[in-house]
Amino acid sequence: MKSKIFPLISFVILITVFFIFYKGLQNSNIYVPENNIEKKIPIFEVKKFASENLINSNQIFESNKFYLLNIWASWCVPCREEHKYLMELSKEKNIQLIGLNYKDKYENAKNFLDELNNPYNSIYSDQDGTISIEWGAYGVPESFLIYNNKIIKKIIGPVSKKTLFEIKDIIE
Amino acid sequence: MRILKFLAVLFFLFNFNFVYSQTENESEKITKNLRCLICQGQSVYDSDSEFANSLKILVKKKLDEGLNEKQIYEFLKGKYGEWILYDPEFNKNTYFLWLLPILIFLLGGAIIFKLSIFRKK
Numbered sequence: 001m002k003s004k005i006f007p008l009i010s011f012v013i014l015i016t017v018f019f020i021f022y023k024g025l026q027n028s029n030i031y032v033p034e035n036n037i038e039k040k041i042p043i044f045e046v047k048k049f050a051s052e053n054l055i056n057s058n059q060i061f062e063s064n065k066f067y068l069l070n071i072w073a074s075w076c077v078p079c080r081e082e083h084k085y086l087m088e089l090s091k092e093k094n095i096q097l098i099g100l101n102y103k104d105k106y107e108n109a110k111n112f113l114d115e116l117n118n119p120y121n122s123i124y125s126d127q128d129g130t131i132s133i134e135w136g137a138y139g140v141p142e143s144f145l146i147y148n149n150k151i152i153k154k155i156i157g158p159v160s161k162k163t164l165f166e167i168k169d170i171i172e
Numbered sequence: 173m174r175i176l177k178f179l180a181v182l183f184f185l186f187n188f189n190f191v192y193s194q195t196e197n198e199s200e201k202i203t204k205n206l207r208c209l210i211c212q213g214q215s216v217y218d219s220d221s222e223f224a225n226s227l228k229i230l231v232k233k234k235l236d237e238g239l240n241e242k243q244i245y246e247f248l249k250g251k252y253g254e255w256i257l258y259d260p261e262f263n264k265n266t267y268f269l270w271l272l273p274i275l276i277f278l279l280g281g282a283i284i285f286k287l288s289i290f291r292k293k
Contacts, residue, residue: 006282006283006286010279013275013279017272020268103226128226128229129222129223129225129229130226130229130230132226133227133230133251134230134251136252138209138210138223138252139210139222139223
């Protein structure tokens with residue numbers, strides 16, 4: 001009896017380990033950010049673009065209004081691609097576009113906007129990239145659709161024609 | 173009196189150095205346990221990407237604000253999910269991972285123990 005317990009336990013453990021590893025193999029090990037999670041927006045202090053004045057985030061976002069926070073930089077190539085869609089979105093009346101200039105030089109950012117026009121209602125600058133991390137972003141460009149101080153949609157990468165229509169659908 | 177002042181200055185100087193080095197060590201320790209999300213396979217400490225550099229600054233800022241290691245992990249977990257931590261936490265998804273080595277160790281020990289009893293007989 002005793003001699004049978006050990007092989008039996010070993011066998012059971014082996015089988016469980018095998019199944020757990022087998023299941024684990026099928027899981028994706030690529031980081032996939034969650035896109036549709038309702039999260040409260042972070043509270044932070046940020047510098048206004050082209051000035052040294054600090055402003056608190058709760059002065060930027062009012063409830064019952066739609067905002068699109070767009071993280072951009074003049075050195076980021078996909079930001080140029082999405083710019084035309086942001087320009088189109090800026091024509092909509094019930095959404096405010098907030099730009100967060102990520103790790104950029106003021107002159108370069110200004111030239112970028114002079115060249116391609118400015119779609120933003122207000123712009124803030126994130127010199128060291130820490131505010132983007134407060135938002136849970138991990139690169140440029142990235143956009144957040146905000147309503148009632150909550151993130152209702154996260155767009156990772158450039159805004160495309162498809163996402164533009166999705167945003168328009170939500171705000172209407 | 174002068175000596176006393178000199179000693180006081182020395183005391184403060186070394187104390188501040190100590191505080192400084194402590195946050196340095198602490199932030200190093202934390203960033204070594206954070207996964208760089210855009211350069212997978214590297215820790216934030218090892219990486220030189222924009223994301224990792226910003227995260228290093230943020231960790232230092234949070235330490236200055238008085239948050240401890242665990243609070244910083246919680247903060248980042250809330251932003252990016254548990255994937256950002258290299259050291260998986262002990263929960264229902266990972267308890268097997270943590271307990272398996274102990275289990276194997278105990279089983280091995282039991283086998284050795286059993287064999288030694290057999291030999292004595």
